[in-house]
Amino acid sequence: MQQxxxxxxxxxxxxxxxxxxxGKAPSERDLAEHFAVSRGQVREALAILGAxxxxxxxxxxGIYVNGGIGGPEAMAFFARFGLPLENRQIFEAVEVRKxxxxxxxxxxxxxxxxxxxxxxxDILARSEQRLAQGEGLDQLDQxxxxxxxxATQNTVFLNLCTSFYALSQNRLKVYFSSQERxxxxxxxxxxxxxxxxxxxxxxxxxLMVSHLRxxxxxxxxxxEPPGPSS
Amino acid sequence: MQQxxxxxxxxxxxxxxxxxxxGKAPSERDLAEHFAVSRGQVREALAILGAxxxxxxxxxxGIYVNGGIGGPEAMAFFARFGLPLENRQIFEAVEVRKxxxxxxxxxxxxxxxxxxxxxxxDILARSEQRLAQGEGLDQLDQxxxxxxxxATQNTVFLNLCTSFYALSQNRLKVYFSSQERxxxxxxxxxxxxxxxxxxxxxxxxxLMVSHLRxxxxxxxxxxEPPGPSS
DNA sequence: CAACGCAATCTGGTCCAACCAGACATCAGG
DNA sequence: CCTGATGTCTGGTTGGACCAGATTGCGTTG
Numbered sequence: 001m002q003q004x005x006x007x008x009x010x011x012x013x014x015x016x017x018x019x020x021x022x023g024k025a026p027s028e029r030d031l032a033e034h035f036a037v038s039r040g041q042v043r044e045a046l047a048i049l050g051a052x053x054x055x056x057x058x059x060x061x062g063i064y065v066n067g068g069i070g071g072p073e074a075m076a077f078f079a080r081f082g083l084p085l086e087n088r089q090i091f092e093a094v095e096v097r098k099x100x101x102x103x104x105x106x107x108x109x110x111x112x113x114x115x116x117x118x119x120x121x122d123i124l125a126r127s128e129q130r131l132a133q134g135e136g137l138d139q140l141d142q143x144x145x146x147x148x149x150x151a152t153q154n155t156v157f158l159n160l161c162t163s164f165y166a167l168s169q170n171r172l173k174v175y176f177s178s179q180e181r182x183x184x185x186x187x188x189x190x191x192x193x194x195x196x197x198x199x200x201x202x203x204x205x206x207l208m209v210s211h212l213r214x215x216x217x218x219x220x221x222x223x224e225p226p227g228p229s230s
Numbered sequence: 231m232q233q234x235x236x237x238x239x240x241x242x243x244x245x246x247x248x249x250x251x252x253g254k255a256p257s258e259r260d261l262a263e264h265f266a267v268s269r270g271q272v273r274e275a276l277a278i279l280g281a282x283x284x285x286x287x288x289x290x291x292g293i294y295v296n297g298g299i300g301g302p303e304a305m306a307f308f309a310r311f312g313l314p315l316e317n318r319q320i321f322e323a324v325e326v327r328k329x330x331x332x333x334x335x336x337x338x339x340x341x342x343x344x345x346x347x348x349x350x351x352d353i354l355a356r357s358e359q360r361l362a363q364g365e366g367l368d369q370l371d372q373x374x375x376x377x378x379x380x381a382t383q384n385t386v387f388l389n390l391c392t393s394f395y396a397l398s399q400n401r402l403k404v405y406f407s408s409q410e411r412x413x414x415x416x417x418x419x420x421x422x423x424x425x426x427x428x429x430x431x432x433x434x435x436x437l438m439v440s441h442l443r444x445x446x447x448x449x450x451x452x453x454e455p456p457g458p459s460s
Numbered sequence: 461c462a463a464c465g466c467a468a469t470c471t472g473g474t475c476c477a478a479c480c481a482g483a484c485a486t487c488a489g490g
Numbered sequence: 491c492c493t494g495a496t497g498t499c500t501g502g503t504t505g506g507a508c509c510a511g512a513t514t515g516c517g518t519t520g
Binding site: 479 | 491492493494495496497498499500501502503504505506507508509510511512513514515516517518519520
């Protein structure tokens with residue numbers, strides 16, 4: 001109940017306390033007392049939250065909670081630290097992820113190395129195994145998609161996609177609870193892999209589009225996507 | 231020479247010192263002495279860098295610099311704090327930005343509101359003014375592209391693109407030093423705007439592709455893109 | 461009674477002096 | 491040469507202290 005949990009719980013507490021108080025959070029000293037830690041600890045955590053732009057530290061005035069936890073750094077952080085995001089943000093993140101992965105498939109078709117193909121083959125083999133045992137893909141699905149991103153040879157892109165994957169994956173585990181959907185996913189993975197090996201960028205892209213369409217629309221329902229009007 | 235500059239200079243120092251020392255950086259106490267600040271200050275900065283995964287703080291052992299500054303949080307941070315990234319990372323970031331903006335144009339065509347169009351019109355009008363005065367676009371170019379992203383109504387996407395824009399824009403100011411390139415950019419902006427207003431997603435996307443192709447290839451040369459073989 | 465001004469208070473920013481416990485390297489003893 | 495004890499170094503954490511600007515509230519004054 002301590003150490004790594006401190007930052008998220010502090011963040012949650014800040015947001016809670018700031019609501020209905022002009023966005024102003026308790027003072028560092030109060031926070032230290034409330035969490036029974038030293039002020040130094042609080043300041044370290046606040047430094048991180050401040051750098052994430054989740055809060056604003058105004059000298060000689062107080063700590064103010066910025067409205068959004070939506071910044072990319074903040075999202076990546078919160079995902080890592082396990083703080084839940086709002087459905088709307090998750091939904092938007094999923095859309096961004098879709099953008100990334102479709103393009104990744106296209107780029108990977110021309111850039112993938114034999115090393116990438118080997119890893120993909122390994123992932124698919126392990127997927128086959130898991131399916132044979134009647135288990136879900138989840139982790140392996142993530143590995144497959146990230147390996148395609150890695151195959152673009154763009155490390156910045158890979159890091160970015162990793163963050164967004166972590167962001168949505170936790171909430172979307174349900175998808176892989178159905179053996180039927182698992183089977184379908186795996187078959188589509190095989191087709192995508194085949195297109196990549198044949199260096200057919202257009203086909204890989206098209207297959208990825210349809211692969212994600214199915215999954216994403218299912219997820220969209222789960223997440224109650226925000227309608228156009230409110 | 232103090233306050234906000236501390237984090238980037240500390241980061242730079244850490245990376246420099248860690249090179250050729252197993253990635254191990256000086257101790258907190260040494261850092262505090264070197265920068266003539268208290269250990270508390272150093273620890274706050276290290277907390278941020280640690281959260282960014284730029285460094286790893288190993289208890290009772292030392293501070294270790296993680297190879298990459300390429301993580302999305304780290305990149306956004308460094309861009310904000312003005313620490314220069316490596317050419318390769320900038321180049322990769324530009325490619326990611328390209329992916330984002332092309333898709334943004336497509337999505338914006340169907341989602342843009344009258345409010346978005348109004349802001350775009352305003353940006354284009356101001357661009358016209360600046361060009362008439364013989365000045366470069368730079369800032370306005372950024373505004374134009376980000377407004378298109380905003381028109382996708384995806385705030386996570388907007389935040390993400392804002393980070394990546396900040397990342398590359400600083401290094402690419404040179405592009406807007408040529409009046410001819412400025413004029414060309416502006417004309418293409420007008421065409422894109424027109425396509426958006428006509429809700430022609432395919433056309434908007436195509437125009438954005440060709441708009442970015444010109445600019446990006448110019449930038450690519452500046453950045454000495456890494457060849458396929460080292 | 462209202463407006464002004466001063467003083468106490470609160471806040472973040474910064475620093476210092478400790479202590480803890482594990483990691484690490486060194487050195488003495490077998 | 492190997493082994494184990496020991497002392498040093500490191501990050502982790504705490505408490506207290508001071509500063510200076512922002513804020514608040516009260517008392518004075520017109």
